[in-house]
Amino acid sequence: MNTSVASRRHAIADDLRTQIATGHIKAGERLPSEAQLAARYTVSTPTLRNALALLQAEGVVEKVHGKGNFIRHPLPRITYVGGGLAASKTTLDVSVRTTKVRARGHLTDLLQVAAGTPLTEFLYLSHAGKSPHSLARIYVPRDLAPAATPGETSGPKGAAALLAEPRLPLSEIQESVCARLPTPTEAATLRISSTLAVLAITRVATDTTGRIVEVALLALPGDRGEAVFTTQLSTEDRRAEG
């Protein structure tokens, strides 16, 4: 009977999940210490920690070293709508930080500029309550963004609007989406496990002259969001497929 024998950690995780779902444990609350939980379920601490790791990987539990395990608030899901147009259902607090940086690494490739090119970095960090939620970085060549809209801590704002702010006349937007593990920086900033994948969206915006005017990098933790792209097919498109 494979199903009933199923590992203890899963059984414990399931039990905690239902306790959370039924409201016996509420969002934001702290769980009993791992030692107490291990005693309650009569398992060893590593086993109990494995159970918590499952919940952590699902984004249900947030571990804080030295403090305890906390139930995350129900995930406000961001819906990122492609094409630079945002439809936000929720409102999150978004803070913006503007910095001057110089192109290096991937950025030079994405922006198609020489290494060292002056850039303006807009760092968006959205919060759901007191927990960090998602992260976006937008890079614009400095000659195109002469400190326009600088340091605006634009306050509460449409969540999906994070990336959805082309500031310049554009002709084409290309978005590349992949699932990957967070960088150490991202994991720390978002306070997520480094094993919880993020949905990474890279948006490259081109103006009417073909110049790349903006690169946006969005990291959306795990199951905390999705991206939606809608394509209207014209008659020519439909013919082209046949």
Add this chain to the structure above:
Amino acid sequence: MNTSVASRRHAIADDLRTQIATGHIKAGERLPSEAQLAARYTVSTPTLRNALALLQAEGVVEKVHGKGNFIRHPLPRITYVGGGLAASKTTLDVSVRTTKVRARGHLTDLLQVAAGTPLTEFLYLSHAGKSPHSLARIYVPRDLAPAATPGETSGPKGAAALLAEPRLPLSEIQESVCARLPTPTEAATLRISSTLAVLAITRVATDTTGRIVEVALLALPGDRGEAVFTTQLSTEDRRAEG
């Protein structure tokens, strides 16, 4: 000195990674048994297994119960291009299996049909060499797909073409992308760790009458692919944003 002390599992994982990168261990090869590796690095088996878990989460190592740990072949990355149009760089072996199923669960919502509605399921499984690579399931109401193109094991085929085959006159394609953990079935089929996130693409195709004619579910393991969406902005779009 936090960096140098950094956990043993990371040190071991780093060592194995470089051995793989430098070719000391080649793709497809089997690693020594976990007990032997543990002895070599003078750590306990759980610690060594933790190190392997890191590599497994990156898709570098594939564990096979009862056989051993194997180095994966370098990942052929799929580029899925949105809008139902595919641009494939690699060619993978794709096998198709056609089954008759009935709508239930999520499918009824996605297809907007009643539970129990007869559907045709096309199950695409692509292989890179002998390893499963990615997985797609396409569902079409049976009255729209009267066993058209049935059981075609279409052989070697553009990889990204997996999902890119609208069979009916369409007017709109909506694609939703998210990062999530694989279902147990997906993990087993793709032989990936259940902790390695997949990029999940759900494509809903609507015909000119507004009826949903096809739902496609693509699971792209971890860092093994990306999705690209390109939006051309017309002048009206640009005005609408201002």
Add this chain to the structure above:
DNA sequence: GAGTGGTCTAGACCACGAG
């Protein structure tokens, strides 16, 4: 300093795969 999680050990026993 008390309490928490983070990491690791040195085993044990079970389940799977191949000969």
Add this chain to the structure above:
DNA sequence: TCGTGGTCTAGACCACTCA
């Protein structure tokens, strides 16, 4: 049957947080 990985135990010691 034998070697493999899968799971678990019952501790130990370190690192972080907060009073």
